[in-house]
Amino acid sequence: MKDRLRAALKASRADYTEIRIEHTWSASVSYRGARLESATASEDRGGFVRALNRGCGWGTAAFTSLDQLLPMVARATELSRAVRLDEPIHLAAVTPSVADVILDLDGDVRGVPLAEKKRLLEGYNGEMLAVPGVVDTVASYRDEITEYWYANSEGTQLHELRPEVALSGTAIARRDGTIEKGLESVGLRRGWNGVHDHAAGFREAARRAAALLDAPTVKGGTYPVILDNELAGVFIHEAFGHLSEADFVYENPQAREMMMLGRRFGRPVLNAGDNGAAPGLRGTLPFDDEGTPTQDTPLIREGILVGRLHSRETAAKLGERPTGNARAISFRHPPIVRMTNTYIGNGQGTVADLIQDIPLGVYACSAWGGQTVLENFSFTAAYGYMIRDGAQAELVKDVVLAGNLFQTLDRIERIAGDFRWNQLGGGCGKGGQSPLAVTEGAPHMRIEQALVGGDVPA
Amino acid sequence: MIERVLDAARARATAADAHWQRVERTSIAFEAGRLKACGISEASGVNLRVVHNGRVGIAGTTAEDVDDLVARALASAELGESLDMVFPAAAPLPVVFTQAARAAAAPLERLTAIGHELVKRVSRDGCQVNVSIEREVAETRIANTAGVDATYPATGVAVSVDLTRFAGEDVLLIYDFYAGVDLPEPAELDALVQTIEDRFAPALRVVGPPEGSLPVVFTPSGQAAILLPLEQALSGKSVLQGVSPLAGKEGAQLFDERFALTDDPLVAGRPGSRPVDDEGVPSRVVPLVERGVVRQFVYDLETAARAKTASTGHGSRGTFGKPRIGYSNLVVGPGASDARAPASVRRLGGGLIDGIADGLVVDDLIGVGQGNVIGGAFSHPVALAFRVQRGEITGRVKDAAVAGNVYELLKRIGGFGNDGRWMGSRWAASLRLEGVSVARR
Numbered sequence: 062m063k064d065r066l067r068a069a070l071k072a073s074r075a076d077y078t079e080i081r082i083e084h085t086w087s088a089s090v091s092y093r094g095a096r097l098e099s100a101t102a103s104e105d106r107g108g109f110v111r112a113l114n115r116g117c118g119w120g121t122a123a124f125t126s127l128d129q130l131l132p133m134v135a136r137a138t139e140l141s142r143a144v145r146l147d148e149p150i151h152l153a154a155v156t157p158s159v160a161d162v163i164l165d166l167d168g169d170v171r172g173v174p175l176a177e178k179k180r181l182l183e184g185y186n187g188e189m190l191a192v193p194g195v196v197d198t199v200a201s202y203r204d205e206i207t208e209y210w211y212a213n214s215e216g217t218q219l220h221e222l223r224p225e226v227a228l229s230g231t232a233i234a235r236r237d238g239t240i241e242k243g244l245e246s247v248g249l250r251r252g253w254n255g256v257h258d259h260a261a262g263f264r265e266a267a268r269r270a271a272a273l274l275d276a277p278t279v280k281g282g283t284y285p286v287i288l289d290n291e292l293a294g295v296f297i298h299e300a301f302g303h304l305s306e307a308d309f310v311y312e313n314p315q316a317r318e319m320m321m322l323g324r325r326f327g328r329p330v331l332n333a334g335d336n337g338a339a340p341g342l343r344g345t346l347p348f349d350d351e352g353t354p355t356q357d358t359p360l361i362r363e364g365i366l367v368g369r370l371h372s373r374e375t376a377a378k379l380g381e382r383p384t385g386n387a388r389a390i391s392f393r394h395p396p397i398v399r400m401t402n403t404y405i406g407n408g409q410g411t412v413a414d415l416i417q418d419i420p421l422g423v424y425a426c427s428a429w430g431g432q433t434v435l436e437n438f439s440f441t442a443a444y445g446y447m448i449r450d451g452a453q454a455e456l457v458k459d460v461v462l463a464g465n466l467f468q469t470l471d472r473i474e475r476i477a478g479d480f481r482w483n484q485l486g487g488g489c490g491k492g493g494q495s496p497l498a499v500t501e502g503a504p505h506m507r508i509e510q511a512l513v514g515g516d517v518p519a
Numbered sequence: 520m521i522e523r524v525l526d527a528a529r530a531r532a533t534a535a536d537a538h539w540q541r542v543e544r545t546s547i548a549f550e551a552g553r554l555k556a557c558g559i560s561e562a563s564g565v566n567l568r569v570v571h572n573g574r575v576g577i578a579g580t581t582a583e584d585v586d587d588l589v590a591r592a593l594a595s596a597e598l599g600e601s602l603d604m605v606f607p608a609a610a611p612l613p614v615v616f617t618q619a620a621r622a623a624a625a626p627l628e629r630l631t632a633i634g635h636e637l638v639k640r641v642s643r644d645g646c647q648v649n650v651s652i653e654r655e656v657a658e659t660r661i662a663n664t665a666g667v668d669a670t671y672p673a674t675g676v677a678v679s680v681d682l683t684r685f686a687g688e689d690v691l692l693i694y695d696f697y698a699g700v701d702l703p704e705p706a707e708l709d710a711l712v713q714t715i716e717d718r719f720a721p722a723l724r725v726v727g728p729p730e731g732s733l734p735v736v737f738t739p740s741g742q743a744a745i746l747l748p749l750e751q752a753l754s755g756k757s758v759l760q761g762v763s764p765l766a767g768k769e770g771a772q773l774f775d776e777r778f779a780l781t782d783d784p785l786v787a788g789r790p791g792s793r794p795v796d797d798e799g800v801p802s803r804v805v806p807l808v809e810r811g812v813v814r815q816f817v818y819d820l821e822t823a824a825r826a827k828t829a830s831t832g833h834g835s836r837g838t839f840g841k842p843r844i845g846y847s848n849l850v851v852g853p854g855a856s857d858a859r860a861p862a863s864v865r866r867l868g869g870g871l872i873d874g875i876a877d878g879l880v881v882d883d884l885i886g887v888g889q890g891n892v893i894g895g896a897f898s899h900p901v902a903l904a905f906r907v908q909r910g911e912i913t914g915r916v917k918d919a920a921v922a923g924n925v926y927e928l929l930k931r932i933g934g935f936g937n938d939g940r941w942m943g944s945r946w947a948a949s950l951r952l953e954g955v956s957v958a959r960r
Contacts (some may be wrong), residue, residue, distance in 0.1 A: 076715060089840070093760060100598040103839045104580045107562065121558035127583040140557040142568035143627055148553075179598050233762060240894050281898075281922075281958055312551035313647045315685030344899040361841050387630035393560060430889035433684075434902040435690035437917070461890070462921050467688050493710070507584045514920050514958065 063220065066212040069130050072077045075120075076151065079213035081350060082108045083129065083392045084169055087205035090179050092186040094197050100179045107392040108281075112137040113152075119142030123221050123393050138236040153327040153376035153383045153432035155353045157216035162347045168223050168253030170204040176184035178202055179265065181256060182228070188263040190234040194271030196232040200263075202226075202256070203486075216458050216495060217352035224252045225343065225351075227486035228259055236274045241458065243270030244427065244443055248343045248486035248498065253374040269444055272456055276322055279457040279513055281444060285422035286462065286511040287415050290481045292428050292442055294501030297333055298403045298489070299431040299468045305335075305360050305368070306386070306398040306491075307375035322435050324366045327470045332406030333361040344481060344499040351396055355385035387502050389496040403505035408476030413499035415475050422448035423513050439514075461514035469508060477505040520583070520620070521662050521834035524567055527589045530584070532569035532596070536606050536663035536835045538797050539565045542655055546626065547879060549634045549650040549843050552642055558626065564838030567592045574599040575821070586874040587918050604824045610640040612801050616787035619701035622674040623656045630654055630921050633703065633945045637680050640712045643719070646684045649941045659797075666801035675790055676702050679945075682715055688698040689725065693718045694883070694904065695740070698943040700788035717867040718882065721905055721912045728919030728959040734933055735921060735955040736871045736907070739947040741881040743888075746851065746945075748925045749780060751893040753807050754844050759826055763812050764926060774811035775932040777853045782817065784832070784847035791944035793845035798834030798842055811929075820907040821845050841933055851947040852935045867938015869949030872907045879957060880912065881921060882951075898910060898922035910911040922956040 075339045082359060084106040093099040107125040110133045114120075120140030122133040151263050170178075186200040198316025204226045211219040227248040234241045235469075236348050243266035248437050303309065310316040339345055348354055372387035375398055387396035400458030416424065427443035445460035446453045481502060521539040526536035533815045540564035548556045564581040569592045576596025576655040580588045584607050641648050655675040679696035695714040697703045703711075729916035737745055749765075757763035765773070784793050796800055798820045806814050818826065819834035819842050835845025883902035890897075900920045905912045929952070936949030 070609075087839075097600055099577055099595070099841045101577045101579070101595045101840065102576065102583075104582050104587070104591075105564075105839070106582050118557070119556035121556065123558070123560035123562070125562045126562065136559060140559065140627075143557055143631075146553065175594055176598055195763055211920040235762070238764065240891060242891055267598060281622065312723050313683070313685070315645065316647075316683075319685055319690075385797065393562065395556070395558065430886065432886045432889065433881070434885050435692055436688060437885055437900055437902060439885060439889070439900045458899065459890070459896065461886070461898045461920075465688075465918065504841070512920070512958075514900075516920060 062210050063218060065130060066210060069134050070212055070214050072131060073112065073134045073138060073214065075141060076115050076213055077113040078134060079111050079145045079211070079351070080108060081392055082210040083207050085194055085205055085207040087203065088170065088175055088178055090182045091201040092182060093199055095190060097179065100175050102175060108133065108135040109389070109392040111395060114141045114152060116139070116146060116149055117141045118142070118146050118150065120498045121395050121397070128370055151371040152381050153379035155383055158348065158354065159218045160347065162219065164220045164221065164223055164250065166206065166222060167255055169206070169252040170224065171206060171227065171251050172215065178183050178429045185228065185230060185260060188260050189267040192232065192264065192271055193231045193441065194236065194274060195267045196235045200233040201229050201232045207319065211350065211352055213352055219352060221347070223346065225250055226256050229486045230258060230263045231265055232270040234270040234274050239274055241273035243267055243354040244429065246486040247484060248346055249484055250341065250343045250498070256306035262445045268325060273444060273458045276456040276458045278459045279423060281349050281514050283510050283512055285419045286513065287412065287448065288421065288508065289426040290505060291485070292425050292440065293405055293426040293503035293506045294483045295431045295440060297405045297461050297503060298400060298499065298501045299433045299440065301333060301470065302400045302403045304333065304466070305370055305419055306400070307369045307371045307379060310380045311375045317346040320366065320369065322366055325359055325364055326366050327364040327473055329363045330408055330476045331361055331364045331470065331473055333362040333404065334359040334406070335386070335400050335403045335436055337401030339402045342402045343484065349387045349396065350389045351387040353383045353385040353387065355401060358384045370398055371402065372396065387487040388497060390497050394494050397494065399491065399497055400499050402500040402502065404483070404501065405476065405506065407480040407504050408480050409478045411479060412477055415477055415505055415507045416448050416453060418453040419448045419451060423442050423460060424448050425462060426455055438466060439463045460466070463512050463514055468496065469511060471498060472509040472511065473506055474509045475507040480504045520565055523658055524565055524588060525662055528567060528569050528592065530711050531589060532571040532595060534570040534606055534664045535568060536661070537565055537567045539563070539660045540585060540657060540838065544655040545630065545654045547630055547634055549638055552638045552648050554631060556633065566836055566838050568841065569593060570604060571596040573601045575604055577841040581838060594667070599887065601917050602821065602824055603749050604820055606663040606665040607667055607799050609668070610801050613670060613785055615785050615792050615802065616793045617671055617673040617730045617792050617794070619674050619788070622654060622676050622701050625654060625702060626696065633678060633708070635713070637678070637708065640772060641680055641682055641715050643682070646682050649681050651679050656905040660795060661795060661799045663799055668680045669799060671794055674700055678703055678711070680711060680715060682719065691722050693722065693886050696943070697788050700792065709923050718903065722915040724914035725917055726906050726914035728916040729879065729957055730959050731957060732954045733952050734875050734951060735758050735957065736868050736880045736936070736949050736951045738867065738876070738880060738882045738949050739938065741883055741941050741949060742947055744899055745950065747888060747892050748895045750846065753816050755816045755822040756817050756844055757893060759822055763883055764893065764895060769813050770801055771813065772811050773813055774808065776811045777932055777935065777947070778808060778811045778929055779806070779853050780808040781850040782846050782848070783850050789848045789941060789944055793847060793860070796832045796834045797836035798830065800830045800832040800834060800912055802832050815847065816835055817844055840848060848944045848946070851945065852939065853954040868912065869938035871934050871936045871949055871951040872912065873910045875907045876909060877908045879916060879919070879921065884921070895925040897925065920957055920958045928952045928955065
């Protein structure tokens with residue numbers, strides 16, 4: 062394969078050419094209730110060529126027939142030439158890398174029979190179904206190994222094996238017309254050795270679903286809010302991370318002003334960053350999909366905006382350094398600026414310390430999901446507790462947090478010292494590319510005031 | 520390839536069906552008003568399902584190893600549950616307009632010209648305009664061991680425009696798109712530009728949100744939160760799982776008499792139009808809700824076999840994984856026949872805001888699809904919404920959230936607008952609902 066890539070690059074008439082080839086073996090098992098939905102193994106392979114000519118735009122070609130590699134290089138070159146630009150595209154310099162990086166497969170999933178994967182998930186699903194009140198479940202197992210080749214006309218040549226496993230379970234409890242859910246999710250850049258010993262998490266999700274049947278809906282309003290590790294992680298990814306992706310600002314002077322380095326985004330307790338090189342996480346890879354080494358990129362230091370995430374193109378345009386954040390979900394897509402493992406830095410103390418002086422507040426836990434539309438965000442917590450007189454009180458449901466990013470970041474007043482990476486499944490979506498494997502990590506944090514949706518009194 | 524796959528499967532399994540698709544896509548991106556990138560993609564793949572010893576197995580591939588594919592499908596079947604699944608026999612297919620020769624033949628210059636025109640018409644000082652254009656040429660073939668062998672060509676064109684304006688910490692985003700089988704007609708491009716203009720002018724003025732239980736007009740693009748619970752609840756799979764709040768309520772008057780929902784795969788030239796579903800079942804129009812009464816849940820072959828009913832032709836399938844239930848084109852509201860009329864240019868609010876003393880027009884919400892959707896309760900901050908006071912739009916509302924329960928709200932519809940339009944594979948007019956909770960922050 063390496064020889065084929067070299068030959069294709071040599072044949073290219075573009076000023077810059079890069080080629081990715083991916084061959085992915087995956088297996089998935091899913092249960093709905095006690096019933097096996099499916100157990101299947103898939104094979105996917107294909108390539109992606111991106112070409113750039115001076116004074117021109119990008120030309121790209123994605124394909125599943127690998128014998129089309131040479132014609133596709135020619136097509137991409139031709140498409141690049143069809144885009145004339147007044148303002149040329151530059152790529153920030155990256156030292157070419159030549160590497161054969163075999164990530165630890167940690168128990169090669171390709172050697173494990175599908176029946177064993179089914180047995181594993183059946184066990185976890187059974188843990189949920191055994192909980193009284195649970196009427197239905199959705200459970201899934203998924204693994205994949207991608208053999209990955211990357212080469213560009215500047216001399217970078219990479220060959221990697223990328224493993225990934227994910228487990229997820231949703232327990233659905235029902236009583237009369239009321240339906241509640243509990244969620245467990247695990248996503249790891251590991252192999253078969255990483256999927257055992259998760260029974261407790263599935264059990265806990267099911268118990269929570271059942272408990273929520275008796276929980277009241279949170280009363281809508283503005284409260285001091287504590288976010289747990291998971292929700293704080295989702296918050297920093299959704300509400301802030303996307304704005305720190307340089308493709309959001311690089312073509313837009315007003316947006317650039319809004320995200321000007323040196324601007325204060327929060328109080329001095331707030332530190333945040335993105336680390337594609339953190340060991341053992343799902344968003345971790347040695348190189349991004351432009352062949353740039355990954356790194357730890359500080360984004361907010363003591364409340365001040367100090368960095369952003371780049372591809373080679375956005376870095377050149379803004380006169381900054383590439384950060385190794387150009388990623389594609391597969392050979393079907395071009396690399397775009399994405400997060401890897403995004404975090405809020407550690408603070409001090411425990412969650413009890415954050416709660417103790419709150420007379421009335423909400424402790425929002427775990428996330429069903431989150432969405433940001435520019436400076437507005439909405440997050441749905443999986444569950445929450447009222448805080449009364451400085452202590453965690455009753456379980457509440459339908460905790461939806463909504464707000465303005467700038468106001469909310471500025472209202473983060475305390476951060477605990479219990480940082481944790483959330484090794485969740487799922488993934489991030491952007492520009493039609495979803496799901497991308499990312500991780501988030503955070504300690505508990507306290508927001509002075511936030512709007513909690515719920516029942517709105519008419 | 521599909522013949523080789525079915526032949527190999529026939530030799531080793533009781534029955535089989537296969538779905539093959541080849542898609543060529545051309546995409547063009549304008550960033551900040553400039554043509555920035557052109558790309559093509561060519562992908563093909565096959566999805567195979569086998570019935571072996573009364574058990575069902577599935578496998579997919581984009582590679583070309585037929586024996587490996589069949590072996591994986593059989594391995595999958597060994598684990599599968601017993602199911603009396605019967606593949607449909609060959610039947611005549613309806614004629615549906617799915618392929619436009621001029622879309623398939625349009626050269627790159629024709630497609631980029633659409634983008635240049637839109638950039639020119641939509642651009643405004645201090646705003647960034649992005650446009651993307653995609654053209655797809657596809658061929659789909661579905662065959663099974665019971666005699667079905669259906670092939671149909673399809674084209675698709677999608678044009679999307681977004682306009683972003685930054686003013687201090689206020690960000691305004693207005694978005695619209697066209698999607699259809701053919702290239703957009705001039706009137707359809709006019710409608711796109713009109714949508715953006717209609718929203719831009721009143722959006723420049725930011726006003727405080729109202730509060731309380733109020734009338735809210737959901738525009739065609741603002742209705743996802745209202746329709747998603749119904750789409751999930753009308754799935755035969757939700758019924759089988761016992762999670763559909765609508766299960767067992769066929770024939771009952773659950774919603775306002777004027778409310779209707781129809782699945783229409785036969786309408787000409789929409790993204791969901793097709794003569795046959797992805798499991799070989801001929802397409803037909805299926806009324807889901809008529810005059811506020813639930814009429815039909817949708818099924819694919821597997822859920823139909825489990826529910827001991829017939830597939831309604833809602834099998835949807837890609838190269839990987841097993842077929843799932845999927846709608847074709849959904850038509851919302853009483854005027855299903857309007858959905859066959861050509862595009863027209865209509866005003867924001869669809870004529871429904873007269874007589875609203877205080878309320879909202881909601882064009883886009885944040886976070887739709889999160890949480891316990893099928894239960895019908897929703898609570899979302901607005902992404903783009905306008906305040907209505909004394910029958911007039913007075914400005915854009917930012918810090919507001921709307922909440923309610925879909926099943927309750929649809930019992931008392933305040934009216935359908937005169938702005939019915941296709942949004943990709945969904946046809947809807949503005950919908951006025953009474954007593955929606957509006958909160959400010």
